[in-house]
Amino acid sequence: MTASWAWMTLLVAGICEVMYASALPRTQGFTRLWPSLYCLFFIVLSLYLLTLSARYLPIGTAYAVWVGIGAVGTAIYGIAYLNEPAGVARLVCLALIIGGVAGLKVLSPSG
Template identity: 50%
Template sequence: MAWYYLFIAGVLECMWAIGLKYSNGFTKLWPSVFSVTLIVVSLFLLSLSMKTIPVGMAYAIWTGIGATSLVIIGMVFMGEPAGLARIVCLLMIIAGIVGLQLMGES
């Protein structure tokens, strides 16, 4: 169950970061409420996952899910550059997370 909590927490991290963009520095009420609510739920689920997943692993995966998701969303939907170097760096983040997982289980 911890891995499900961690995955959902990572997805929510991505969502609250997008909400922050639209909160305009917490000056718009509903995007701000949306973001703060998702921050709390995301951190709660992250903390639940840390009951069984080591903190370094959980945090790396949580931030990795958020970072890679946001980069992809930015490139696909928000007109951010999608050059080869950015894609290679994104793949290195994913490889690092997978490597941490594989090394943690050996």
């Protein structure tokens, strides 16, 4: 795996995190079978892809980017589909997270 593949794998891992986090409310505390299985599948896939990318990227960078993608993606999902507030301050904070993730990518030794 090359560094560019590691970054792509990390992006997919972050998307998988958004997939499971956005479905968590539908599990009703993991008491509903199908939403719970959906969540568990994407949790396992997300962590697996994170571990693959961490073979080639610094773990601190990989983890921070993974969490950032998950946090921003889940917040955007909440705003778009769950009618969560999208105030200016909240959007600025999300932009700061995106800036931090982009900075980690740019400044990563594996580029």
